Amino acid sequence: MSLIEYKGFGGIPLSADMLGDENDPTVLLIPEVGQGRAAWREVADALVLSGRRVVNLDLRDGGDLAPHIEDMRAVLAQMGSRPVVVTAGRGGWIATRALALDGTLLAAGLVIVDMPADEDAVANGVAAQLALPTLVVRGGFSPAQSSAVGDIFNEALPIGQIADINESDLELASDRKEALLGQLLEFLERRQPREAVEFKAGSDPRTLRDAMGCFATGITIVTALDAAGTPVGLTANSFTSVSLDPPLLLVCIANTAGTAPTLREAAHFGVNVLQIGQQPTSNRFAARGEDRFANQPWAPGQTGVPLLGSSLVSFECQHESLHEAGDHFILVGRVVRAQFEPHRDPLLYFRGKYRRLHFA
Numbered sequence: 001m002s003l004i005e006y007k008g009f010g011g012i013p014l015s016a017d018m019l020g021d022e023n024d025p026t027v028l029l030i031p032e033v034g035q036g037r038a039a040w041r042e043v044a045d046a047l048v049l050s051g052r053r054v055v056n057l058d059l060r061d062g063g064d065l066a067p068h069i070e071d072m073r074a075v076l077a078q079m080g081s082r083p084v085v086v087t088a089g090r091g092g093w094i095a096t097r098a099l100a101l102d103g104t105l106l107a108a109g110l111v112i113v114d115m116p117a118d119e120d121a122v123a124n125g126v127a128a129q130l131a132l133p134t135l136v137v138r139g140g141f142s143p144a145q146s147s148a149v150g151d152i153f154n155e156a157l158p159i160g161q162i163a164d165i166n167e168s169d170l171e172l173a174s175d176r177k178e179a180l181l182g183q184l185l186e187f188l189e190r191r192q193p194r195e196a197v198e199f200k201a202g203s204d205p206r207t208l209r210d211a212m213g214c215f216a217t218g219i220t221i222v223t224a225l226d227a228a229g230t231p232v233g234l235t236a237n238s239f240t241s242v243s244l245d246p247p248l249l250l251v252c253i254a255n256t257a258g259t260a261p262t263l264r265e266a267a268h269f270g271v272n273v274l275q276i277g278q279q280p281t282s283n284r285f286a287a288r289g290e291d292r293f294a295n296q297p298w299a300p301g302q303t304g305v306p307l308l309g310s311s312l313v314s315f316e317c318q319h320e321s322l323h324e325a326g327d328h329f330i331l332v333g334r335v336v337r338a339q340f341e342p343h344r345d346p347l348l349y350f351r352g353k354y355r356r357l358h359f360a
């Protein structure tokens with residue numbers, strides 16, 4: 001994260017946190033008037049994890065809204081690309097005015113979260129000229145102020161005259177923050193397309209890996225006992241369920257993996273699906289030169305395979321078949337036993353990073 005400074009109206013300095021990769025599409029976060037950028041921090045971090053560049057702006061001091069409009073236009077003009085503008089509270093009032101006339105030149109979209117019922121917003125007709133893809137969210141941070149809020153919104157932003165508007169009411173969401181984030185990400189994915197990257201046969205394996213990394217997975221530790229009865233294991237996300245009858249699963253193991261010879265030969269192996277608290281376990285079983293089982297609680301299963309304590313699921317498998325596949329081999333196991341704890345959250349992996357579940 002870096003701190004940058006924009007020049008607002010009249011040259012006044014406006015601070016912003018800049019987060020994420022500069023090649024990712026940008027989101028400009030505008031807080032409620034009187035609140036600093038800390039209000040958006042959690043959302044900002046989540047957006048970065050979802051592949052966005054985030055500019056989290058502080059507004060100038062003072063409750064007079066007119067200078068904020070010019071500030072926002074000045075900041076947008078200084079940005080290298082057109083961001084989606086995401087606003088809270090009266091930040092939405094400011095943005096609808098800042099973007100009313102030529103918004104499509106300055107921004108790629110607008111998200112208005114919890115804009116208060118504001119008489120001025122109704123009186124000022126410029127909002128009606130907004131021509132940006134827009135998402136209006138109510139109850140994103142706190143309950144909507146009154147049942148009249150929706151009506152006033154519709155007057156302030158007449159739906160018929162806006163190019164593309166989506167509305168979302170989060171009043172009934174059990175977790176407002178997660179629901180807001182879900183709405184936001186869904187809107188961004190639809191409205192802020194990125195450039196596609198291409199892999200062609202024969203081009204670099206790194207790009208192919210990046211393409212494969214777009215498939216979100218859980219993470220497992222595949223375990224077995226070597227010929228001397230010592231537990232071995234490695235981190236693997238190439239796990240797939242294969243068949244219910246008979247009960248089969250598979251993992252793909254690199255021929256170069258140190259554990260490969262053991263896994264090729266073992267009559268039984270274990271597949272431990274990790275839960276959110278087992279990120280250190282995943283790192284340890286993927287790192288070289290570590291005694292992976294040193295501080296790792298484990299117990300032998302019915303067939304003797306090492307099963308890791310507190311996993312989401314531990315599958316105990318009998319070797320079913322093995323298929324050579326390029327620089328990996330596909331190890332198919334017949335499940336003889338599965339113990340699971342369904343109330344835990346999974347540890348996820350996506351585009352080379354650990355992730356957690358969030359519900360829309």
Ligand SMILES: Cc1cc2nc3c(=O)[nH]c(=O)nc-3n(C[C@H](O)[C@H](O)[C@H](O)COP(=O)(O)O)c2cc1C
Pocket residue numbers: 219233234235236237238239252253254256257258259260282285286287288349
């Ligand atoms: C998230 C993640 C997923 C991985 N998935 C696999 C996999 O499916 N198959 C594989 O062979 N290696 C996979 N690896 C790499 C191995 O865990 C890593 O190379 C490990 O050091 C191999 O250990 P070994 O050489 O002792 O067998 C993965 C690593 C990580 C971090």
